[in-house]
Amino acid sequence: MKLFLLFFIGLIHFSCFAINVTFVNPSVPGTPFWDRVTAVAKAAAEDLSINLTIVYGKDNRIYNFKAIEQVIAADNKPDYLIFMPYDGNAVNTFERLEHAKIPFVTIERTLKTHEQAMIGFPQQKFSYWLGEVFHDNVFAGRLLADELIKAAKKQQPNKNIVAIGLAGSFSGESNERTQGLELAIAETDFVSLVQVVPAIWSRERSRNIIFQLNARFGHIDIAWAASDGMALGVLDSIDSGYKGLNTNMIIGGVDWTEEGLKEIENGRIAASVGGHFMQTAWALIKLYDHHNGKSFFKPGDLGKTYDLEAITRDNIEQYKVLTNKVDWRQVDFSLFSLVNNEKTSYDFSFHHILTSLHQ
Template sequence: MRLKIRLILLMLLTLPFMTIAKQTVLFVNPSVVDDPFWSKVQSISQHAAQQLGFKLDVIYGEGNRHIQFQELKKYLEYQKTPDYAILILYPGAAVESLKILEKFEVPAITMEQTISGEEKSQIAGPGEDYKYWLGEVYHDNYQAGYDLAKALHSVSNKKSNLTAVLINGHYGSESDMRAKGAADYFSSQGIEVAQEVHGSWSETLSTEQTLKLLKRHANIDIVWAASDLMAIGAMKACKIACADKQNIVFGGFDWLSVGLENVARGDTHASVGGHFMMGAWALVSLFDYHHKHSYWSEHRELVIPMGVITKQNVNNYSWMKNSPNWGLIDYRLKSLHLTDQSQYQLYLIPEIWQKNKR
């Protein structure tokens, strides 16, 4: 009897020091470890995970659909099954990825809308053919592409008879929607799109392609690019080949530090961004789902906002160039479970920074 009482007392005394097991979220980074954009998405996600009580496991897709699927398969088969997963569906591997998550019964949120055409019809929508696919966190790529085109037009010194070229990313829905938004804006303004090429998100490849475009098209006024790095690559090509580079305006996506520095100097002219918060938003919504909030049972998407930075407002965003501590944002204040909000309050940067620092 005394022994039993002692054991009970020991348990009561040690209970406050016992570690409560955290839920594990598998974050599938589709790129490589040092990718400038995806490393930022991952870093912000790690801050959010820590505040929300998640353990974040990370694997890398190395920019290849086959490698990403094999890494996902290996993790699920040889590691303890995670409680949740966050990933991008690579074109050509969407069905296999969703099937294996279904097999291991892992509720998942996908980032971006990357699948189109026949493959899109094969996977249907979240919660339809794959019940563990909770929903999509993404931004409006069409509107973002449109807004970048509009911003570049507004800063061009030449106001009529303009010619643009588009340097897109890879072949996929995300890139296609960005380019379609740009093409529609240019068409509405009577701006000719001389050619669209794909730069696979590479600065080097963009430089090579732009050199060819400059030889092929004599009067390029606007170079619209689907990433900051490709815009910088195009700008470098113009420095090599253009007698008067001031006549061409360049712009891209991602709000990279190097991109903002180039906008501040006037080497490039606009950058669209804010979507590096998508991993954090996915985690906030998973936190709510874990705590039985109804959002993902009533919705299939969470669309996050994006904004345009130009020379006129770049100083308002200068703090982002110096690797800010994204952990200063209180991600728990974004939770529907922990607040009385009925909908997610989706702020643009720097609004989220200013309103939600501890």
């Protein structure tokens, strides 16, 4: 009886002090990239004894804002909120959360320059904004471009190369990736970037756009895309059998989707840049440490949290595990915590994850 009471008291203690976190997934269920973000986050929450609730923003800033409003209005508010800010309502969102006294962490730095200036940086204008978890999108776009240029030069060493870009929406995220593309092209004297067209993250749109660009410019050597989905759209058009398209086009995207990586393995896509599907898991680890008295959230701009990496035909074997659905419970996310380990700084490089998955 005594042992039962101790066990019961232990359960009560755990339920009272477990961390409750809500993650606003900005997309919808069934989106390959964001489904993987959610799967990794759930595995990390389980390892850290975090009660994680997922709500969806439906790929729209208005619905995203409504989802956050519902969190604010709920009787049982979370201890922390994780979400991606949207252009056009970031200030209003931050003000509402500040008034509700809900501590929050943002993922991705996707806002345009003027709106970023309006919200400032964590713990400056908004004290409940604990911190950011983000990578450098300019770096990501440039890394992808560099890999595609290298592959095209290897394929055609003595030829001037024609490149096109498929951007996402008109968001800061897409603009910065495109800026990276433009910087990479500017440093070469044998690659011409003839046009960048917004395909609004759509695979279907990119299928049509590549035909239009081909009709306008003729032979295209490189198709740089700000997402794997759009890169796969270009590949779909090539597979359609339309004789005007270059069947040896060097194609690449961003996101490390399962299908994108399989096509790298098949030799049909040259590169994908990614690793950012870990971002919510990294945010949960930092919140866990913050909640347990070892916070590395500091006021101001602390710079990027981690870098994205490129998977190409040269290194796909190392990442082959990602070409299929992964059981993320194989990874012990508690090992990344600074509370649980005698470390003074985070190491969120992806090779540690690969080591766990290959065991």
